[in-house]
Amino acid sequence: IAAMTIAMLLNDWCVRSFGMRVTYIGAMGIFIFGGLMGGLSNNIDLVILARCLQGIGAGIAQPLAMVLILQVFPVEQRGRAMGLLSVGIMAAPAMGPTVGGVLVDAFNWQYVFFMSVPVPAIGIFLATIFMPGKEQARRLPEFDWTGLVLVSLCIVCSLTGLSSGQREGWGAPIISVLFSVGAVSGVFFVLWELLTPNPLLQVRVFVNRKFSASIIVGLVLSLGFYGSAYVVPLFVQTIQGYSPTRSGLLMIPGGVFMMLMLPIAGRLADKLPGYQMTLFGLGVYGCSSLLMMQAGTDTAFWVFASWLMLGRLGQAAMMPTMMVTAVSALKQEHLSQGAGALNFMRNLGGAIGVNVIAVTLLQRTAFFSDAFAGLQTPDNSATQHFMSQLGHILSQLGWPFEMTHSGVLYLIGSSVYSQASMMAFRDVFLFIAVAFFVAMFPALLLRDWQPKPKSPSALAARSG
Incomplete structure (x- = not known):
């Protein structure tokens, strides 16, 4: 994610230097090379390098779609176009975990890298046909x-x-x-x-109120997007014992539901005020995270999937609206820089968010582990009863008498750690919910404070 975030800032210079077509083909070439390197790697260093190359390729290419949409579609149709673009953006996260889980379970992890090669190869073929080339030959701008x-x-x-x-x-x-x-x-x-x-990032675009508010909301949206992709599969595999394939299948209903909702949200983004759609999405996603705090070892598959679907509804309401509101507030000459800055900040929020969530999860797990372990004292009757039951079970299973006590202590420790992990996950879900609710305040800045001028017909009717 870090490599992709940094590479997004290269997009504007690459487009001005080489044109959209060459930039896209070069970026996808880097991505394909990274996929092949990762699949053929035999140590962790090469795997990390391969992922960095893939991040660089994806980062350079990602803002191109938004810039093309802004140049092709009129203002009143940009929401619909962004909704369709978001469907493509969400298709991979919806299907990726499932496909990856199946590949890992059926084959090995190298095939996850190999499967990332065909799609960009098809993209290169289509780019040679449909994407515009460089407008005119000129000297390379300073980097x-x-x-x-x-x-x-x-x-x-x-x-x-x-x-x-x-x-x-x-x-x-x-x-x-x-x-x-x-x-x-x-x-x-x-x-x-x-x-x-010749700045790499046009910092002055952040002076625009709507653009800056959209950036803040985008940071929180990325926190939820990348955070849920990280923490939900980890929860169901750690707490509920899901396999990689089953944890990937859990993400599919929400992803498919979001893909269905995005075109509708895009149409609504062209008709409704942006701040209303954003507030709705933030509130719905926050409620979804609060519901996930109830998850436990016996939470049913479709119950968890319905909570994820509710969150994806909130994301669908925000994505087209946020992108349209952010770039519509900028001047034409700043569109490319603005699109790069928006994608840069959004992915930066995701990178920071995933790291913060991982750190929070570790810290809260350690906190609850210490707290629960401190309660397991010799004078705790519940602990003594539980230990005697475990000892009886181990004896019936044929464990040697001299190893029974150590086995009981191991099982007690595992039980304490599992309970601590579940409580830590609940705190992480609460953290995500609070972040979305707090983001409602900057979302209010997306509102047009000055009333729109009335049409001449309305004024004539009022005077008459």
Whole structure:
């Protein structure tokens, strides 16, 4: 995700330098090479490098679709177009976990990489036919190498600090250095982009009220999108013992439902005020996360799937509206930069969100584990009764007498950890819900505070 986030900032320069067609074909070529490298890898370092290459290819190509839509469709049809685009965006996350789970269960993980090759290959073939080429030959524009180094340092150091803080200790010197370098490079990146004549990211677009509000909502939307894709399969595999295939199947109903709702949401985005659709989506997704707090070891498959479907309804209401509202507030010459900035911030929110969720899950699991373990004392009658029952069961299973006590302690520890993990997952779902409810405040900034001028016919009817 970090590589894809950084690569999105390269899109504007690549399009101005080489045109849309060459940019897309080059990006998909990098993606295919990464897929083949990952499938042929025999160590974790090559796998990480392959995923970075795939992220770079996807990051360069992703903003192109939005820019094309803004250039082809008139303002009154952009919501419908964004809804159709969102269907394509959601098709892969809906089907990907299931296909990946089947491949892992039936074959091995290398096939997950190999299966990522055919789709971009088809995309390259279609791009040679339909995508526009470079308008005219001209000298390559200057590239903002300083900005690229600064933003890369900021993102890589910050995410590395977040992901390593629990393992190394949040007060460890290396973690402090990582966060310090990330913060300083981030500040210098913003200052440099304000001063350089050829910025990698046009920071001035954030002055627009609607654009900035859309960015904040997009960050939260990415938190829910990437967060649910991470935490829900992890929950059902850890707590309920689902296989990778079954956990992938759990995500399909919500993804299919969202794909059906997105065209409808796109049409509504052309007719209803953007802030109303956004508030509705944020509220619905927040309620979906609150419902997931009730999940336990015996939660039925379709009950969990219905909660996910409710959340996907909220996401469907927000996605086309957010994209249309954000870019419609910008000038024509800033559309490419604005689309890149929107996608950059959205994926940055997802990268940070997944790391924050992972850290929160680890911390809350450790907290509840310590709390529950402290209750397992010799004078706790419930614990003593549970231990005697476990010892009796192990004896009936034929365990040697000298190993029964250690086996009972192991089972007690596993039970405590499972209960702690379930409580930690509930706290994570609460965190996501609170984030969506809080995002309702910046969503109000999407409203047009000045009343629209009335039509001449309405004024004539009123005077008459």
